[in-house]
Amino acid sequence: MLCNICAKNPATVHLTEIIDNQMNELHLCEECARQKSAQMEQKFGLSDLLAGMVDFDKVAKEAESIVPKCPNCGLTYTDFKKIGRLGCGECYGAFKKYLAPLLKRIHGSSQHIGKAPAVKATGRAFKKKQPDLQELRNKLQKAIETEAFEEAAKIRDQIKEIERKQPEIKK
Numbered sequence: 001m002l003c004n005i006c007a008k009n010p011a012t013v014h015l016t017e018i019i020d021n022q023m024n025e026l027h028l029c030e031e032c033a034r035q036k037s038a039q040m041e042q043k044f045g046l047s048d049l050l051a052g053m054v055d056f057d058k059v060a061k062e063a064e065s066i067v068p069k070c071p072n073c074g075l076t077y078t079d080f081k082k083i084g085r086l087g088c089g090e091c092y093g094a095f096k097k098y099l100a101p102l103l104k105r106i107h108g109s110s111q112h113i114g115k116a117p118a119v120k121a122t123g124r125a126f127k128k129k130q131p132d133l134q135e136l137r138n139k140l141q142k143a144i145e146t147e148a149f150e151e152a153a154k155i156r157d158q159i160k161e162i163e164r165k166q167p168e169i170k171k
Contacts, residue, residue: 003029005036070094133162 001011009029015036016025028036068077072090077098080086092099136159143152 001027003027003032005029005032068095068098133159136162 003009003011004027006029009031011027012030013028013033014025015028015033016023026036069075070087070091071094073087075087075091077095080091080095086092086095136155140152140155140159143149143155
């Protein structure tokens with residue numbers, strides 16, 4: 001398939017535009033896609049994008065009247081709106097009042113709920129807290145004594161899984 005704009009190069013980028021409720025698919029070569037991207041950036045700035053995400057006018061006007069500034073890197077909220085990136089980790093605290101509604105709108109929550117990183121800055125891996133093997137064996141014994149066999153089977157499977165992952169553990 002050839003590029004819809006230049007009709008010379010093969011289309012490698014596929015865009016769907018919706019203008020006035022009309023869906024239009026564009027198949028572009030890399031060069032025409034770059035030009036289209038530059039045009040879109042000029043037409044729609046970051047503040048326009050953010051305005052669609054949150055009641056940005058109210059928040060932005062308040063931020064501009066106060067002109068919050070990061071005490072660490074000196075970035076102003078106005079600068080953040082222009083470039084779309086924070087200057088340092090301290091910016092999150094400095095602009096918290098203004099970022100919280102935006103982050104909540106984008107992510108659905110203002111709290112991070114996700115995976116822990118695999119490696120700390122020190123290089124040591126995080127380990128999930130494993131239930132104590134002896135504690136599990138005690139629970140298994142109690143479950144058997146009280147004839148809670150379904151629970152006992154679950155605990156038995158947990159013990160086997162731990163022993164399978166760590167064969168050096170003696171039974």
